[in-house]
Amino acid sequence: MTGPMLETKNLTFGYDQRSTLFDGFSETFTSGEMVALTGFSGRGKSTLLYLLGLMVKPDRGDVAINGADTSLLGDAARARLRAQLIGFVFQDACLDSTRTILDNVLETCLYRSEPRSRSRSKALALLESFGVEGHVDSRPGRLSGGQAGRIALCRALLSDPAIILADEPTGNLDAASAEIVTGAFRRRAAAGAIVVVATHDSTLVAQCDRSVVL
Numbered sequence: 001m002t003g004p005m006l007e008t009k010n011l012t013f014g015y016d017q018r019s020t021l022f023d024g025f026s027e028t029f030t031s032g033e034m035v036a037l038t039g040f041s042g043r044g045k046s047t048l049l050y051l052l053g054l055m056v057k058p059d060r061g062d063v064a065i066n067g068a069d070t071s072l073l074g075d076a077a078r079a080r081l082r083a084q085l086i087g088f089v090f091q092d093a094c095l096d097s098t099r100t101i102l103d104n105v106l107e108t109c110l111y112r113s114e115p116r117s118r119s120r121s122k123a124l125a126l127l128e129s130f131g132v133e134g135h136v137d138s139r140p141g142r143l144s145g146g147q148a149g150r151i152a153l154c155r156a157l158l159s160d161p162a163i164i165l166a167d168e169p170t171g172n173l174d175a176a177s178a179e180i181v182t183g184a185f186r187r188r189a190a191a192g193a194i195v196v197v198a199t200h201d202s203t204l205v206a207q208c209d210r211s212v213v214l
């Protein structure tokens with residue numbers, strides 16, 4: 001099986017008509033590469049991740065996954081593709097405060113119709129490797145930003161997604177934790193995944209194969 005491919009094709013997008021963030025933006029991300037999205041604050045790094053992650057539709061142009069355009073797909077089909085192929089790490093973790101930490105990590109099983117029991121030990125091992133194995137049965141209310149971020153990473157990595165999109169994944173982390181996160185991304189890329197990170201962290205940029213400057 002060939003690895004994943006993710007393309008933007010003449011992508012044009014703005015949140016309103018006065019400010020176009022992307023105007024005919026074309027870029028190809030290929031299997032095995034880890035790419036940094038860089039550029040000044042407000043240039044659209046997070047927005048590009050939302051477009052690549054099929055959470056936002058372009059005004060014109062398209063996002064293609066494995067050669068297939070996605071903008072004409074309905075919401076359900078886009079959500080299915082996302083669940084099957086994409087692990088997304090939001091800038092502010094976005095954990096569900098009503099569920100336990102373990103249930104947060106196992107959330108994607110729900111969308112992939114996978115039995116939770118099969119993924120439970122993997123989730124626990126991931127949480128341990130990221131140093132956040134304590135209190136897995138409690139709710140995320142009292143976590144620090146860095147702890148919440150690492151749990152969100154476990155959630156995104158649980159299914160070994162073909163495409164990982166991460167927004168400032170090392171933003172809240174100390175150097176040692178950031179290294180663990182970067183190592184996990186590098187291993188996914190070595191296994192053939194596409195990893196795209198939006199970041200201002202020069203250490204993380206240096207670990208990427210290339211940068212796309214917005």
Ligand SMILES: Nc1ncnc2c1ncn2[C@@H]1O[C@H](COP(=O)(O)OP(=O)(O)OP(=O)(O)O)[C@@H](O)[C@H]1O
Nearest residue numbers: 015016021039040041042043044045046047048198
């Ligand atoms: N939901 C929204 N509605 C309207 N404008 C938005 C929305 N989200 C972001 N923007 C605007 O779009 C622009 C790009 O925002 P985005 O968060 O993608 O930039 P960024 O490069 O990721 O910034 P940072 O480095 O600060 O995280 C900014 O001017 C922002 O104010």
